[in-house]
Amino acid sequence: MRGMASMANRGCGKLGAMNPAMNFCSACGAAVSLHIPAGDSRPRHVCLACGAIHYLNPRLVVGSLPEWDEKILLCRRAIEPAFGKWTLPAGFMENGEAVATAALRETAEEALARIELGAMFSLISVPHIDQVHVIYRARLLDLDFAAGAETLELRLFGEHEIPWDEIAFRTVYRTLRHYFADRRTGRFGFHEEVIGTPDTFQDEADKRLPGTWLLS
Numbered sequence: 001m002r003g004m005a006s007m008a009n010r011g012c013g014k015l016g017a018m019n020p021a022m023n024f025c026s027a028c029g030a031a032v033s034l035h036i037p038a039g040d041s042r043p044r045h046v047c048l049a050c051g052a053i054h055y056l057n058p059r060l061v062v063g064s065l066p067e068w069d070e071k072i073l074l075c076r077r078a079i080e081p082a083f084g085k086w087t088l089p090a091g092f093m094e095n096g097e098a099v100a101t102a103a104l105r106e107t108a109e110e111a112l113a114r115i116e117l118g119a120m121f122s123l124i125s126v127p128h129i130d131q132v133h134v135i136y137r138a139r140l141l142d143l144d145f146a147a148g149a150e151t152l153e154l155r156l157f158g159e160h161e162i163p164w165d166e167i168a169f170r171t172v173y174r175t176l177r178h179y180f181a182d183r184r185t186g187r188f189g190f191h192e193e194v195i196g197t198p199d200t201f202q203d204e205a206d207k208r209l210p211g212t213w214l215l216s
């Protein structure tokens with residue numbers, strides 16, 4: 001998950017998460033002004049020289065939940081934020097990609113793992129940082145995985161070995177909770193939710209997660 005430190009800090013500005021600081025036009029280099037363009041309903045950064053309107057929209061973070069027998073693969077992060085914490089292989093979708101392709105690519109980059117993608121499993125909106133996180137179920141094709149550049153180590157965890165207090169992000173925590181709950185019932189569903197405000201904390205461990213995505 002590259003670039004999350006800068007993303008996470010975006011909410012600190014006076015403009016808030018919806019309008020992170022932008023000073024200059026990327027088309028012509030002139031100063032921009034934040035105002036509601038004619039016919040629009042939200043403030044946008046508008047170039048005072050060339051008139052370009054710079055729309056900012058949510059970013060998609062995509063990954064997989066790789067299974068092997070009764071265990072799942074987690075990556076220990078080698079980068080901030082949440083250095084040393086455990087996460088699923090995931091990261092920002094690139095332009096020109098399909099969602100499933102992004103999940104395969106991120107899994108290959110972070111875990112050097114070969115997987116067969118299953119169904120989309122969780123879709124979690126994180127509006128205060130303008131992100132949407134999507135995780136697919138997946139099956140490891142072999143055990144020849146290894147830590148990628150952003151990963152310290154990889155490990156297969158059974159349900160009772162999951163380091164719940166050492167999970168890097170709330171979206172990952174929630175996805176794992178859904179996964180094991182579904183597995184107990186023998187029926188895997190699709191889980192769409194929104195997280196961000198304190199009333200969305202699921203339990204005490206969820207609440208204790210390291211300022212997840214709420215770094216401002």
Ligand SMILES: [Zn+2]
Nearest residue numbers: 025028047050
């Ligand atoms: Zn311009």
